[in-house]
Amino acid sequence: MEVERVFRREHGRAVAVLVREFGDVDVAEEAVQDAFAEAVRRWPVDGTPPSPAGWIITTARRRAIDRLRREAVRGRKQAEAALVAGEAVDEGAVPDERLRLIFTCCHPALAPATRVALTLRLVGGLSTAEIAHAFLVPEATMAQRLVRAKNKIRDAGIPYRVPREADLPGRVGSVLAVLYLVFSEGYRAREGELTRVDLCAEAIRLGRVLAELMPDEPEVMGLLALMLLVHARRDAREVGGELVLLADQDPGLWDRKLMEEGRSIVRRCLRWGRPGPYQIQAAINAVHSEPPTDWRQILALYDQLSAVTPGPVVALNRAVAVAEVEGPAVALGLVDGLEIERFYLFHAVRADLLRRVGRNAEAADAYRAALDLTENEAERRFLRGRIREVTRAGG
């Protein structure tokens, strides 16, 4: 529906402006919700207003003032202040307050899962039901999580502003982590869940907003590029319900437009010369987007990534590149030293390396260990296929 689409796009901006004026997330959210209900009634009849954002904000502001007048006890002062501030907005020039809202939603004083939910709800304009469904929790649980979050913002005095320069890198990191979590959840859960909101698309949409608001932060651009490049391969990654590994994908199924956009951002990041984990991962995916893959370059990028964010998961991915450059036996030596046995990909990678050096029986065991650790149907089908393959080959 047209109203819904426009509304979702303008939700963050409207909530942000109202939080600024009324100093209360709850008041702002409810007022914007009311404005949405009114839009659903009126837009189909009157037509979409020339500035939907301006219309929503003006309508929501009136609703908020009405509500505060009704709740006279705490409302009078705020309502009057808002009235004095002037009722008419210049509908063409709606101030962009979203950055403040994003930083508030992603404040480190909130639990990570809460930051994710709050960002999708307030900035992204997703309904509580949609978010609950996307993260496979009951709607009541999600509603409660959001209420608690809004209470904490109010009670703990989480500020509604962009952090100071000195705090900015850490706080931007928290915002990026939220978007990346949303994207990863969407990536992981794509298969067979057609009714779920496309979290990947939502994360990219929010990433674009952030990139528009902070165009000079290399890691902001890096994350956007990373998401675009990975998302561009979505149709090639699964064909007819079967998981297709990167090396076996048909580049014809890749989304050229997203890929080119991602690559051009990566080039811009390179010119900045201020690399960070997201930019390096984006660069790795940019190399993958131009087959045949230059594995030496990939390995060099993983070396760089291990230097800035050491850890077993990066080491595991690096080992995959090592296998291509120096052979599976060398890579196997690296993988066997890692302590991430609860991680499905560890067993999947190890199994693949064992298969490639001809240790098929061990490979089958490792595939089975991987199978126990994933519930994703496409991944499970893929692993079962591989188990059959190595069992037939024997050894």
Place this chain on the structure above:
Amino acid sequence: MKLYALNMFQPVGERPPPEVLDPIMKELFEIRRELEMAESWVFGAGFHEPSASTVVRVRGSDVVATDGPYTEGKEHLGGITIIKVQDLDEALEWAGQYARITGLPIEVRPFQSEG
């Protein structure tokens, strides 16, 4: 302005020797001065050991006092500082300084009333 309590949690056990404690106390005094200059200082003090505590309860129609703390644990509240600042970010910043000086975790707890 909002009021926050910065609650300092410390492990139960021996107090560190003076050569460790003295420089810390000096730094704590300095941060108090900074808070006072910023007009953010409300109150602050360290507690005696929990063994100095007494708990008072109502039992039937009597009020009974018993020796010892309300709960026994590996950590106890070692001291509190009450500050009056703009928002949580400012409170976290001061708390961070206390944490750095003492090496102890600091709970930042907002009061219900405005400062």
